[in-house]
Structures are given as C-alpha cells and as structure tokens.
Amino acid sequence: MHTAIGPFTLEFWKDGRTHERRSGLRGAVPGFGEVVLTAPLPLKHTPGSVVSEVRGPSIPTAVFETRGIHTGATGLPTLNGSTLRVGDAVVHLRRNRFGLTLRARALHFRYGGDHYRLRAVSRKRFVLTRRADDEDPGVSLTAKQSGLGGGRKPAVRTTGRAVAADIALVMLFAGVDRAPLTRGGAVRAALGRSTRLLAESQA
Numbered sequence: 001m002h003t004a005i006g007p008f009t010l011e012f013w014k015d016g017r018t019h020e021r022r023s024g025l026r027g028a029v030p031g032f033g034e035v036v037l038t039a040p041l042p043l044k045h046t047p048g049s050v051v052s053e054v055r056g057p058s059i060p061t062a063v064f065e066t067r068g069i070h071t072g073a074t075g076l077p078t079l080n081g082s083t084l085r086v087g088d089a090v091v092h093l094r095r096n097r098f099g100l101t102l103r104a105r106a107l108h109f110r111y112g113g114d115h116y117r118l119r120a121v122s123r124k125r126f127v128l129t130r131r132a133d134d135e136d137p138g139v140s141l142t143a144k145q146s147g148l149g150g151g152r153k154p155a156v157r158t159t160g161r162a163v164a165a166d167i168a169l170v171m172l173f174a175g176v177d178r179a180p181l182t183r184g185g186a187v188r189a190a191l192g193r194s195t196r197l198l199a200e201s202q203a
Contacts (some may be wrong), residue, residue, distance in 0.1 A: 002136070002161035003031035006026055010174065020044065024052070025174055032058045032167050039076055039175025050077045052175035060087035062168040064176050073117070076176040079107065080107045084155060086111050088166060099181065105181050111165060120181035125203050128170045130163075137161075141170040 008030060014023035024037040035056035040046070046065075054062045063085045066077035076194040082089040091109050099105035104117040109192035124145040139160035144154055154174050159165075 002163055004161050005030040005032075005158050007155060007157045010156070010171070011105075011152070013202060016042070025171070029167055031143055032056060032164060034060060035167060035171055037171045037175045050074060052077050052172060054171045054175075056167065056168070059164040059168040060188070061131055062086045062165075062172045064172055074177060076175060076177040079180045084109065084172075086168065095180075100183070102182060103182070107181065111122075111169075114165075116131070118181070120178055123179075123182065126173060127171060127179070128166070130160075130166055139163075139166055143170055 007032045008027055010025040010027040012023070013026050014021065016022050020042050022038050022042060024039040026034065026036045029035050033056060037052065039052040041051045041053055043050075045181065049065050049067045049179070051065045053061060053064075058063075064077045064082060065085075066074070066080070066082045068081035079095065082093065084093055089111060091111050093107055093109045095107045097106055102120050106117050108118075109116050114133075114136075117129045117131070117163045119127050119129070121127060121142075126143055128143070130139045131137075137160060138156065139162050140146065141158050143154050143156045143157055145154070156170060
C-alpha cells in the first residue's frame with residue numbers, strides 16, 4: 001500500500017551491557033507504526049560479521065551484513081563485502097567505487113521489481129530514491145542526521161507516496177557506514193580501518 005507520510009524523527013536508544021548491548025534508532029512512522037533499527041546487533045550473536053537490522057509490525061524485516069577482515073575495525077556494517085536482505089529476498093548491490101561525483105558513486109539495487117538508488121548528499125545526509133515506472137510515480141526519502149553520539153536524531157522527509165519496503169530501507173541505511181558513497185569518506189574510512197587493524201595486531 002502506498003502511503004503519503006509527513007516528516008518523522010528517529011531517536012537514539014540503547015539497552016543491555018557488554019557483549020549483549022544493543023543500540024540503534026527507533027521512531028513512530030506515520031502509517032507504519034513503530035520501527036526499530038538495531039545497529040549493530042550484539043557481536044556475540046553475529047561472529048565474524050557486523051549486522052544492522054530493522055524490524056516493525058508493518059514493514060519487512062531488513063538486514064545489512066558485512067563480512068571480512070575489515071569487520072574488526074568498524075562499528076557498523078560497511079558497503080564493502082556486504083549483503084542486503086529484505087524479507088526473504090537477497091538483494092544484489094552495485095556501485096561505481098571510482099565514480100568522481102556523488103551521483104556516480106551512488107548505490108543501486110532492485111527489490112520487488114522496483115529500482116532503488118542510495119546517494120550521499122554529505123557525511124550526515126543521504127537520499128533513497130525508488131524510481132518511477134508506468135504504474136508508480138516513485139518516491140524520494142531524505143534522511144539528515146543531527147547531533148553526536150546519543151544525541152543524534154535523524155530526521156526523514158518524504159516526497160511521494162511510500163511503501164513498507166521504502167521505510168525499512170531508509171531506516172536500515174541510517175545504520176550503515178555510508179562513507180564509500182563520497183570520495184573523501186572512502187579515503188577516511190580506509191585510513192581509519194588500516195590504523196585500527198594495525199593497532200589491534202600490535203596489541
């Protein structure tokens with residue numbers, strides 16, 4: 001069902017201690033109810049990978065998982081070595097790592113017959129677009145994060161009529177390291193991972 005929704009804001013939350021600690025974002029989305037992002041899931045339950053997950057009573061469960069040696073040096077799943085699942089479907093991701101512009105570096109994928117694009121506007125702002133087709137005018141969801149740490153409150157603004165998958169996906173990408181979508185972010189992320197891995201290897 002396509003629903004016209006107004007802007008909504010997500011709140012940071014955390015629960016538990018040490019290896020069982022969970023944190024992420026949650027919010028009431030008009031027309032879709034309470035939606036919860038856990039980013040990441042406790043590492044105890046996801047050995048060898050970093051996983052973010054979105055759940056809600058009116059949306060498909062969406063999971064973004066990263067595997068590889070670099071997972072030891074990141075707090076969130078990254079776009080490198082990643083797998084996206086929406087409901088029971090595994091979604092193929094593609095992007096141009098050598099693109100010179102933000103548009104060229106965007107992430108593209110297809111789910112449920114719809115074409116999606118995730119594009120960075122800045123380090124704290126991104127746009128998820130579902131392409132228009134003969135039956136649907138499409139939708140654009142813009143998420144902007146403000147504040148730091150526990151004070152961050154991403155606000156989401158929607159242009160067009162959204163479906164449940166749109167909500168699940170925009171929430172999920174708020175819990176993913178999107179640095180590779182910008183050239184500067186990709187360089188900083190690579191240097192940061194290299195430094196952390198070196199420090200861990202010498203510990």
